[in-house]
Amino acid sequence: MKKILSCFLFFCVSLFYSQNKGYSINVDHLYLADESKSNNNDDKKIKIKFTSLDNGNYFVFNRLLQGNKTGKVLAYFKTFNTVVIRSQNKLSYLTFKEAFPKGGFYKTTISKTMFGQQATLYAFDNDALDIKLWVAPGVRTGAGFEGYLNDMGLLQNLPKNNTIIAVSILGIELDLANFKEDTYSNVKSNLSDVLVSFKEPKDSVSSCVEEKKQREKPFVANGEKIDLLFNYKISSKISMKDSKGEMIFETNTLIYSNKDNSVSLQIFDEPNPNGISFIYTNKKLGQKIEGTHNNDKLFMEKGKLIDFQNCYILKEKINAKKSNSTQLISGDEHEFKLYLIEKNDVDFPDFTNQILSNGFISKRITLTKELEMQEYISEIEIGTYKFNLEK
Known part of the structure; x- marks a missing residue:
């Protein structure tokens, strides 16, 4: 019985220590590519995906599929307080404050009525992805896609008594119900667009290293x-x-x-x-x-x-x-x-x-x-x- 209980506890602990979640957009148009800026063909368009990996130690924002010419990948390594942005054939390393000087999403002067209530538009202070939030009074649950953005530290400008009621991505407005949650077992594969070599x-x-080696000469003992x-x-x-x-x-x-x-x-x-x-x-x-x-x-x-x-x-x-x-x-x-x-x-x-x-x-x-x-x-x-x- 003790052995069975130990195995059960190990299984539970293993699950607890490997929480990897992803949020993809569940709409009719699976690929939300900005075709005016992209030369990709139909099977290589940008598929937007958001992942929280290794119990929130790593975050990936706008996952970039191979073949995309214009998109970026933004990854946040929380333990390091570092944001890594992949753009074409270069990786840039930024502090959180440097990547998000306004604290992530910030309030604009734009508002409109959505779902019967007055909502305010919050813009994103990084150009990795054209994403905006419609925010209105309400109780924040801390779950789902809203929880993902909060865990990443991007909602610090939102008043405590306000919640996200819609998300605008590449000009397309989506209800939070459009974000499908999945679980993943492989952290590395979900960071693959950042863990690259150019x-x-x-x-x-x-x-340069090889040229230096060729110039090496033996030093003779005297x-x-x-x-x-x-x-x-x-x-x-x-x-x-x-x-x-x-x-x-x-x-x-x-x-x-x-x-x-x-x-x-x-x-x-x-x-x-x-x-x-x-x-x-x-x-x-x-x-x-x-x-x-x-x-x-x-x-x-x-x-x-x-x-x-x-x-x-x-x-x-x-x-x-x-x-x-x-x-x-x-x-x-x-x-x-x-x-x-x-x-x-x-x-x-x-x-x-x-x-x-x-x-x-x-x-x-x-x-x-x-x-x-x-x-x-x-x-x-x-x-x-x-x-x-x-x-």
């Missing part, structure tokens, strides 16, 4: 012994979870660096499969050296001269500010990859990063197009750390 810009980055002095000791914990929240891996790293992070030394607890237990990089000299160590003694095994210039720099947006740290969002334009970053650029203004602006990164959460989530947490200690390197 070949041309991606190839451009890949070409027996020279040099003293290394570092200002910071950085201890980090890195973990990766899959789309279901199950742990893929978890590891710790230890890095020493100078004040601007142009020279760094990564020490491994255990040698990697190639027998390497440290990596030393000097961006100023263009050197990368790998080898083994015995306490503070470093012995070079191999090295190369490389170009540390970045092939692309991430554009950052400020999400929130604290006394000495800033929370930022960023993402790849050519392939979905969303970053939530906490960085201290007050105490560490000269600390340089690979593809981000200056400042010590204390936390970074990355969401990939596979919906895997990587978390990087770091602590920094100031001191004097000495090593001896034999090249």
